[in-house]
Amino acid sequence: MKNKFWDKLKENIVKLKKSKNFYVFVAIGLAVLIGIIYFTSFLPTNDVSSTKENEVTQETSTSEKYARKLESQIENAIMQIQGTGDVDVLITLEKGFEYVYLTEEETKTSASGITTTTTSTVLVNGQPVLVEEIYPVIKGIVVVCSGAGDVALKMNIISLIQTIVDVNSANISIYTSK
Numbered sequence: 001m002k003n004k005f006w007d008k009l010k011e012n013i014v015k016l017k018k019s020k021n022f023y024v025f026v027a028i029g030l031a032v033l034i035g036i037i038y039f040t041s042f043l044p045t046n047d048v049s050s051t052k053e054n055e056v057t058q059e060t061s062t063s064e065k066y067a068r069k070l071e072s073q074i075e076n077a078i079m080q081i082q083g084t085g086d087v088d089v090l091i092t093l094e095k096g097f098e099y100v101y102l103t104e105e106e107t108k109t110s111a112s113g114i115t116t117t118t119t120s121t122v123l124v125n126g127q128p129v130l131v132e133e134i135y136p137v138i139k140g141i142v143v144v145c146s147g148a149g150d151v152a153l154k155m156n157i158i159s160l161i162q163t164i165v166d167v168n169s170a171n172i173s174i175y176t177s178k
Helices: 002-018 022-040 051-079 151-164
Strands: 087-095 098-101 103-109 115-121 130-134 137-145 172-176
Touching: 002 022, 051 087, 051 137, 051 151, 137 151, 151 172
Parallel strands: 137 172
Antiparallel strands: 087 137, 098 130, 103 115
16 A cells, blocks of 8 residues: 555656656746745734734833832831731732823914914834833722731831822721731
């Protein structure tokens, strides 16, 4: 059975080689193969998403990193207060980073007296010019620590947090851990 397949294949190859158009078929086949390889290199991969989605992901990621860094800094500071014991801090954000870019306005008055104003973002080397970066607004802070049963300690923790970040004391909750 195996020999029949190979014999038939060899027979077909010999017939194809005897054909006048053998080299034309080989050349067309190679050109098609090269074309497929070339053009598939330009196709987007599944890992690449739209620019808008990447911006949102990056903003969320950056905002979350900011919140985790603040949590760590506040935890470390609270642990320095005598009697706090184990400390866990959770920060929730109202919104993420906001970016303000440089814009320019162009006002045109037509012959009929209609004035139009267009605003566009200023680009330098194809990139918008950042004027201001607005940090995320903190919605609330939760602190859980073993020494939180002491009212004076709670007041010290609230004061410490307000010194580190500008948050209203009503948005700070402190609980005693198990």
